[in-house]
Amino acid sequence: MHEMSIAINIIDLATDFAQKENAHVIERIQLDVGTLSGVLIDSLSFCFDAASKNTIVENAELVINAIPAKGNCTDCNNHFDVEQWPSPCPQCGGYFITVSSGKELKVKSITIN
Numbered sequence: 001m002h003e004m005s006i007a008i009n010i011i012d013l014a015t016d017f018a019q020k021e022n023a024h025v026i027e028r029i030q031l032d033v034g035t036l037s038g039v040l041i042d043s044l045s046f047c048f049d050a051a052s053k054n055t056i057v058e059n060a061e062l063v064i065n066a067i068p069a070k071g072n073c074t075d076c077n078n079h080f081d082v083e084q085w086p087s088p089c090p091q092c093g094g095y096f097i098t099v100s101s102g103k104e105l106k107v108k109s110i111t112i113n
């Protein structure tokens, strides 16, 4: 499962960070996940709960910020919100769209104590 390997990576990253900083508790992990990243947020949070059992990350709160997708039409230079992908430019109907955000998948912050 895609989300499970992502969850394990996040837990590894947080664990390494906590060890380096001599922290004993990880309070919160914040993620930025783009709506076009291909990651299912519900599934990721379920996998995170399952994979963090009996680790230092177990009681950490996972905060997932969904980053909305934005597109840029290369024909008419229109910027717009992308509801689903692929979709045409709402202004000119063109399909030459570059995605300027919405593919993020990154750990934004880890709060330790």
Ligand SMILES: [Zn+2]
Residues within 6 Å of the ligand: 073, 074, 075, 076, 077, 078, 089, 090, 091, 092, 093, 094
């Ligand atoms: Zn356009």
